[in-house]
Amino acid sequence: MTATGPTTSAGDPLGVETLPSLPGLGGLYARGAASSGRIAAGRALPNLPVIGQAREPDDGPPVLPGVAYRVTGVETGGLATHLRDYQRLLHEPVSDVMPAGYLHVLAFPLATAVMVRGDFPLPLLGMVHLANEVEHRGPVRVGDRLDVRAWAENLRPHRRGVQVDLVAEVWPDGGADRPVWRGISTYLARGFDLGDGAAGAAGADDRPERSERSERAPAGTWTPPLPTGRWALGPGTGRAYGAVSGDRNPIHMSALAAKAFGFPRAIAHGMYVAARALADVGTARGDAYRWTVEFGGPVLLPGTVDVAVTPVAEPGTPAAGFRYVGWNARHGRLHFEGGVVPLGP
Amino acid sequence: MATRKTTTGTPRGASSGTTGSARTADVRDAVIVGGNRIPFSRAGKRYADASNQEMFTAALEGLVARFGLQGERLGEVVGGAVLKHSRDFNLVREAVLGSSLSAQTPAFDLQQACATGLEATINVANKIRLGQIDSGVAGGTDTISDAPVAVSEGLRRALLAASHATTLQGRLKALARLRPVDLKPLTPATDEPRTGLSMGEHQAITTARWGITRDAQDEVALASHQNLARAWDSGFFDDLVTPFRGLTRDDNLRPDTSLEKLASLKPVFGKSLASSEATAGPTMTAGNSTPLTDGASTVLLASTEWAEAHDLPVLARFVDAETAAVDFVHGHEGLLMAPVHAVPRLLARNGMTLADFDFLEIHEAFASTVLTTLAAWEDADYCKNELGLPGAFGSVDRARVNVNGSSLAAGHPFAATGGRIVATAAKLVAQRAAETGETARALVSVCAAGGLGATAIIESV
Incomplete structure (x- = not known):
């Protein structure tokens, strides 16, 4: 722990563990599956002895590991082809400038590595991505050397369990005043509680209010706007994004695997649809922007998503950015909504 | 060729004094001598196996016959097709070579979606007005029935990679990346690429x-x-249309249709907007939307002098x-x-x-x-x-x-x-x-x- 090292958003210092390189997501899911099983088994059978580092079921309330992972000197010179594949898949123009969604792909395996630690109190598999918030402060190009950090913070109650923020940061290697990219991914672990009776309390959580509404609102109570676009997402959408992002969570890969987690079919990655919306905004987003998304009902694959990506109409403020919303036109159900707002210097 | 002053005509609404650059520059008139098209036919019917080149050649040849242009070297023939196979890179030039026009008639293709034919006319008219050519044909052709079918992006990239490879092993490696889904052909869609909406x-x-x-x-x-x-x-169309493949009239025409018949058709577009803001329900049917159609058309333009010299009538000025x-x-x-x-x-x-x-x-x-x-x-x-x-x-x-x-x-x-x-x-x-x-x-x-x-x-x- 150092004075200049990472702290949580609340200012709590974190211990730093420096890893030699960015982990790959594929292998992490295998580890995540093992530890998820351990945690699930621990919950189901409290008296079963648990092997390994996983916390004992009677450890008391879940506590996040007070550690940040860090990888310095991340070379991106070899990523040109991978970036091109990402850009083509997400309908981004092909260039050597990394869109914010690509930096998520780059940095998030480090956050996932935090989630598969033995002392991480929640199971990776089965967690629900509620929301994502990214501050992208300027162009990052193929060839830039990066310093990537990730940790978990802000474990808090949610109506249906507990939610946690996974924070990832991308810094220019060699230091700077602030990260060039910072992403906060909010996840829900259903059925868990913090042991203080707070779970289930109405209003215990602030951010996912909208997601809750959209997930639970009966059809017809939400009036969609006129669409500006329509995405026909094929059955392989999850596999394609899984291949390029490394996020091969089984719920995205096949109907059979998704059924095991309670979905009727495979579902699209949240970051895929959010990144498609970001791409739709196009060059109007500029080099620095805040990109947010809140997820509602999952996008089942194959499927059609109607989207409205519209400028925030505030006369005289050309930099007000865009709002976007995606929904299922047949059922009138909200899938996601968010914004892309240019950031000042 | 020297440019000439506009010689004729004063627009009715131009009494305010500002007639604008379009009529004051040193340009001459471009006039429309006439036109010729083949009857338009609903996709998959009479022209089901007619190609773009065949249809455009037929329309062009009818124009040549109507105005006695056999062996004539025109200034330019300009046209295009929206759905065009890459082998038809010189579609209009090939049609010229297959027509009775002089083989010395230059030609080029252009494409501006549904505005292709009008944009071709603008191009020919502008060349005439600038004195670069004295005569020209503008037109266009399209077939839905005989539309080009493309291979998937995956197959295309694999085939290209295989052709770029220098060894058998490299070619096999490129082709090994193919997936069954890559073999599905792509038919042309009218979806806007940026929105995914038709x-x-x-x-x-x-x-x-x-x-x-x-x-x-x-x-x-x-x-x-x-x-x-x-x-x-x-x-009215007797001197504007030449029969083709036994068709003498546009076969989408329904002289006996009625408001009752049109009202009985089910909406085909905007069905998912029913629950959206600002819509009272879908209103667009197959009856009040254009059908997919095959056909070709041409227009003969010229300078006034060229038309006079060739003893041709003049319908209008562009x-x-x-x-x-x-x-x-x-x-x-x-x-x-x-x-x-x-x-x-x-x-x-x-x-x-x-x-x-x-x-x-x-x-x-x-x-x-x-x-x-x-x-x-x-x-x-x-x-x-x-x-x-x-x-x-x-x-x-x-x-x-x-x-x-x-x-x-x-x-x-x-x-x-x-x-x-x-x-x-x-x-x-x-x-x-x-x-x-x-x-x-x-x-x-x-x-x-x-x-x-x-x-x-x-x-x-």
């Missing part, structure tokens, strides 16, 4: 925004069929043209609204108003395209905010719109529509001027995919 879905949104009713659209469709049928019956594009991607403007923006600029440059036109030829991509265009020009707020005009642009007497039918009845082979409209408008103003002894004028408006639009002024000589 043209019909886009127009359904515009229709809903402008509150255009189903009844109003069906009335436009009925008028189109009735007007086109009357024009055919009166012999006065001026304006293209426009709109920002539709994020819904700011409707996909097919570009002509609404182009026309006020075109008329301002020429010192004209909507009242100066005897005929308005507004391409009926959908019945609601005509109605949203007219509604927009009548809306003072819209004209102020979107078009930068002091107030409403103006109203149009509906009896002047598409008087001899348009695409709803005739069909719409994308690139061929411009030539059909230009020839029709030229003949209309020629007839009207002959009746009244006064200058007659037609305004042409063609919307196109990509938020594009082309417009033109055609005037009797």
